[in-house]
Amino acid sequence: MEPIDADWSSRVPPDLTPAPEYTSNFSLSQALKSMHLSNNLSDDTLLHALEPMLWQMPNTVTTFVRHPESPARESVARSLVRLWLKSSMAAKPPELTAAPGPPAAGP
DSSP: OOOOOHHHHTTOOTTOOOOSEEEOSSOHHHHHHHHHHHOOHHHHHHHHHHHHHHHHOTHHHHEEEEOTTOSOEEEHHHHHHHHHHHHHTTOOHHHHTOOOOOOOOOO
């Protein structure tokens, strides 16, 4: 599975050099309301997993940053999850601060 291109999803033109960080151009409250009303198992499952972050740090979901080592951007929430996962796997400091990359291939 390819990682989502945050710039493309946020309609940032490829030839534009935007700021190192930006807030996505959608209403988080409207998106969450739509997900609640959909009554889809997939929406409910994603909301269940993200609720702690959505309640405590909602801006981490809608704020996107560029890491110095990579042209790709990712949400602050994704950066925090990656840091948490790598730190729980006893990763070395360079791995903890590494730029985002595609997920590792499965077995």
